[in-house]
Amino acid sequence: MIRLILRRDRLVLPIWIALPPLFTLLVVAAFVQLYPTPASQQLLATQLVNSPGFVALLGPVSAPTIGGLTVWRASLFTALIVAGGNALTVIRHTRADEEAGRFELLGSTPVSRGAPLMASLLITLGADVLIAALIASALLAFGLPVAGSVAFGLSVAAIGWTFAALAGVATQLVESAGAARGIAGALFVLFYIARAAGNANTQNGQSWLFWISPLGWMQLVQAFANEDWGVFVLFLGSAVVLTLVALGLASHRDVGAGILAPRAGKASASRRLRGPLGLAWRLHRRTLVAWTTLLALYGALIGYLAKTAVDLLTTNPQLASLFAVFGGASAYTDTLFTFSLTFVGWIVAGYAIAATLRLQSEETARHTDHVLAASVSRLRWVGSDLILVVFGSLVVLVAFGIAAGLVYGLNAGNVGYELPRLLVATLAYLPAIWVVAGIAMALYGLVPRFAFLSWAVLGAFVGIEVIGETLKLSQSVLNISPFNHVPSVLASGLSVMPLVGLTVLAVVLTALGLVGFQYRSIG
């Protein structure tokens, strides 16, 4: 089984194993280059520690050294990649295989029911250990202290494997691979929100919120600052418990079923299910609701944080003078919003790609054949999905903007001013997101075999943004990313031209994809 998994994932596995160490390497290199003296490091650390918004979002800087700064910057992204890689690998080789009936093929051979699960967990464990080693080596190569390097590497690995175990339990509970992925994703977001909320309340000392979130534990490891190795016991313990639970569930249920029973369906279709648009909505609505809820929560969190930040600044004159450099309290909150909006933009772009590429999974599963053969034109079929992508990305962004604007505005006492501002700033990201969706559509329509590269393209855009600011890349390189063209509405007002340009680009890319789809063979 292990060899089977290794063979099937031989391309994907190295990619997500390599990403966290690579990213860490880049961050370390950037910091070493840009903040070479201890004094500059100290200054940056102090600034960051004292901005509650950044603390909440990215965690506190554990120590004013290169090590501390690197951990601060790299934690979230590496945690995301490693958690995602682990969870998706486990889900792919357990629930997804069962769904496709592949496991039944194996089930008739001398392979126990828990075997795929065990095998996936072992593979991910191996991958995580490798990641830990690579990260530690990368840090050591720059002369950072051993204890901190190892601690950080291990903490990344620990987060990854915890998510592998969580995914393992999820796959035993639910019947569809999609639901399992949804659970894993939702858990990550919830853990993140818990940590962020915990960080926002650091005035009250160690918050209990850290103890329920593995991302919080990662922070508690305090790499490069009196490492607390005891936290790893917590990681290990929970991973062991989760694994035992997952294996126990695996041996108790039927192949193909979940512990939670599926609900009975309806005997006939509702009135809305009468065309490809109704179908697209039906297939998509749960994902949309989940994303809208999550982003609304995130928006509320940001809105709340912005208020605490303003409070802090108004009661603390020294900090206020520090931030006078940034243009005062209101400018500070704007920076916070702009900062979190970049995240939101990337995340919703990811959602847009997934929604667009739903077309591809439908084609591979031969569902498209049914619909097209029932007298639906290709344009109408693709159009239904695209309408949902446009509409969905709009709704999700609006949820974030309204939640953030409402919470902040209510707290600050001027909803009428803040809400529209934030909403417009959020919506300014739509054209960039549509460009990303357009790229996915163009790839799918013209060269469906390479449609998965849309994710790589998004990754490249994100990479350019993230690395670009630290490495100070040239403007022409930065301009490759559509996100770079989004106007900073809060800072400098709305400029319509770039938005129009991005929209036109999105339309052109989509049109290319449509033409490709119209004239190629299906399936």
Place this chain on the structure above:
Amino acid sequence: MPVIEVANLTKRYGRTVALNDIDLSVEEGEVFGFIGPNGAGKTTTLRILLGLLRKNTGDVSVLGKDPWRDAVALHRRLAYVPGDVSLWPNLSGGEVIDLLGRLRGGFERSRRDALIERFKFDPTKPCRTYSTGNRQKVALIAAFVADVELFILDEPTLGLDPLMEAVFRECVAEVKEAGKTVLLSSHILAEVEALCDRISIVREGMIVESGTLAELRHLTRLSISVETVRPIKRLDELPGVHDIRVDGVRAHFSVDAGAINGAIAYLTQFHVRALTSAPPTLEDLFLRHYELETGDRAQ
């Protein structure tokens, strides 16, 4: 005018030739069988007829129109059952049937309910819980509920039990009586034999035989079982006699159409006590072509 007309159809995937110069003609009101082993090109041909795949060369016309260009208009007038049906996992069977019916432009509720009853199908379960046979039923019901002129069925009885196969055959008989046309691809020869008026046999992308069952039978052998009083000897020296199995006074063999008289005449010298003959089944036809291609037998 033929409902389906295919001439010199070729389809290549890179360097592999999937269809090599296929000719096909289906008349209105007939049930046409398109048979061949796995991988012969049946599904490829059908998907070209549906406008899902692009052909490389050749002329294809369905109901007088080009399936690639006029796909949407054509699809209103035909119903398709794909091979190995795959459905949306979270929708129920009933919802899929309704959806497909509505996409095609509407259907009669009573007919839908009647078909669900006949096929003994539970429409409330989500599609991911259905077995192969039940998924097939969804596609079959969705097709037969439609009021169309042409039915294109790709291995339609995959996974159906004998009872449901009988129901399927009834449905085909009913639409035939109503004057509709059916193009049926299968590798279950008994079913094709029972349902089809004309047949084309395809193998490795080429049509190897075409015609009615009666025509095709003329070209093949009669299968004979005989029991005699005296032991049968030297049957293998007779021309046109094949697949001989002799067991003392019993013999079983197949004989070419032109050599029947000679064989019977030869057997009478052993004093025939019982004789059974059966027309060649489609399977005999089929296997014979298979053997011919591999050069095992000479005609």
